[in-house]
Amino acid sequence: MTNRPNILLVTADQWRGDCLGTVGHPVVKTPHLDAFAETATLFEQHYATTAPCSPARASLYTGLYQMNHRVVWNGAPLDDRFDNIARAARRAGYTPTLFGYTDTAPDPRKHHPNDPALKTYEGVLPGFSVRQSLPEDDKPWLSWLAARGHDPAAFETIHQVEPENGERVSRKAPRYSRDETQTAFLTDAFLSWLGEQDGDTPWMAHISFLRPHPPIAVPDPYNTLYDPEDGPDFAGAASADEQAALHPLIAALQDYQHLSSHVPGAEGHVRDLTRHDLKRIRALYYGMISEVDAQLGRLFNALREHTDTLIIFTSDHADMMGDHWMLGKGGFYKESYHIPLLVRTPGQARANRVSAFTSAADIFPTLLNILELDSRHAPDGASLLPFLDGQTPTSWRDAALWEYDFRHLLKRWPGHFAQGAEQASTALMSRLDENWQYVHFARLPNLLMPSTDTAPPSANIAFERPDIAGARLEALLTTRMRHNDETLARTLVWEYHDRDITRR
Secondary structure, three states, X not given: OOOOOEEEEEEEOOOOOOOOHHHOOOOOOOHHHHHHHOOOEEEEEEEOOOOOHHHHHHHHHHOOOHHHHOOOOOOOOOOOOOOOHHHHHHHOOOOOEEEEOOOOOOOHHHOOOOOHHHHOOOOOOOOOEEEEEOOOOOHHHHHHHHHOOOOHHHHHHOOOOOOOOOOOOOOOOOOXXXXXXXXXXXXXXHHHHHOOOOOOOOOEEEEEEOOOOOOOOOOOOHHHOXXXXXXXXXXXXXXXXXXXXXXXXXXXXXXXXXXXXXXXXXXXXXXXXXXXXXXXXXXXXXXXXXXXXXXXXXXXXXXXXXXXXXXXXEOOOOOOOOHHHOOOOOOOOHHHOEOOEEEEOOOOOOOEEEEEEEEHHHHHHHHHHHHOOOOOOOOOOOOOHHHHOOOOOOOOOOOEEEEEEOHHHHHHOHHHOOOXXXXXXXXXXXXXXOOEEEEEOOOOOOEEEEOOOOOOOOOOHHHHOHHHHHHHHHHHHHHHHHOOOOOOOOOOXXXXXXXXXXXX
16 A cells, blocks of 8 residues: 555543533633644544543444443453454554553453453553553653652642642642643644654554543643633533433432542532532533643644644543433533544644544544555444545434443342343433434333433423334334444355455
C-alpha cells in the first residue's frame, strides 16, 4: 500500500459530548480543540455503545456492539478471536504504539491460570507495543513525580486536597502542578517518541489520556477556572428520591455510586449530595477538561510538521456529572453515552459538521477503509469515510444504540429488582432517535422518554403511548437481528477458494 498516513488516536476518558466550546457549550473552554475543529470533521451525535471502560473500549477497538464482543464489565475478557485496530494496523505495516492504557482483560484460554495477566483488567489490547503505560496505580507517573522532587511518602493521598471551610467538596488544588498532571506525563512521553520518528516510515500511536476521569482533582489554575454557579441546569427530577422512583435500575445505581469513587477522601453516596455540591464537582470536571485541552494544544502544535497524519479525538464513554443526581457512567441516560468525535484527515482545510447518528463501533471499520483492509470478523459499525470526504451515505442509521449490563447490581442489591430477574437477561438496550429514547429490559419495566426532554417523565410514557413504544421495540429488534455475527455466514465454505482470504 502506498501513501499510508500517520495515524494518531487520542482518547480522553469520560469526556461528555456536550463539553466542547465548538459545539456551543455555554461555559466550558476548549480553545485548542475548537481550533482543531476548524479543519476537522466534527460528529455532533456520536455515542458510546456501552459502559464502563473495558466494555466501551472493546467496542471502540473492535467495531462490535456489546451483544457480540461480550465484554460486560471491567475484567470480562475480550475473546482473542476478534480482530482489532492494532492487529489490523500491523497487517498494514505499522507498529501500533500505546501511551496510556486500553483496559483489555485478556482471553484466559490463552494464558496459564497462574499467569499474572489474569489478575487484572488492565491488560493491553493485542497488537499494541507499549511505549508508556499508565495503569490504575499510577506508578509510572508517580515515579516521574518523584524524579521531579515530590515526596513519595505522600503519594498515597496525591489527589486529596485541603478542605474548604463549610464545604463538602473542596476546590483546592492538589500538590502537583499543571505541568505535572498525568496528561502532561503522557504528552511528554508521546512528544519524545514523535521526535524519534524518521519522517519516512508511517507511524501509528494511541494516546489514552485518563482525564477527565475521576478522581476529581485538578491543579491551579484549572481548579478555580469555572464558577460553580455557571453552567446549564441539571437534567433530572427535583430530588434523588424522586429520580429513583422512575425505575428500579436507578435505585440500584444510587446504592452503587459512592462519593469516594469520585472525590478522594469523601464519604457517603452521590445521592446524598446537594445541587450546590454537584455544581462544585462539575466546575472541577470542567477544569479537568480544560487541562486536557491545554495538553492537546501541545500535541497539535507538534503535529504541524506531520501534515500526513490522520488524527482522531474521542472518548470511551461520558459522565453523568450531576444530571439525574448521578456521577460517573452507566445506566440508560444519554448523558452517559454522548461522547465527542473529531477527525482530521491529511490535507483537510476546512470544518465539516455531521449531524447523523454515529457510533464508537464505527472507528474500527473507518480505519480499515482508510488502510484498504478487510476485517477478520464482521464489524457492527460502518465506515465514516464518506462523511470525512464530505458526502452523505445513501443508507445510514437513524438512531443510536447502546447497552448496559447490570448483573453486578442485581447480585449486590437484588431487592431493587423483580423476582426472577436474575434468570432473565441482565442487560438493557437503548435506542435513541430524533424524537424518542426507548429502553428495553427483561422482567423490568421498559422506558419511553422524549429524546429532547431535559427531565424524566413523571410516569413511564411507555404505558401512555404503547403505539410509540411498540414501534421503537420493533425497530430495536430489527437492529438486533441485523447485527447477528456474520463473520462466517458471509461466505459458504466451498466459496472460500475463490476469495482472496490473505487480506482477511
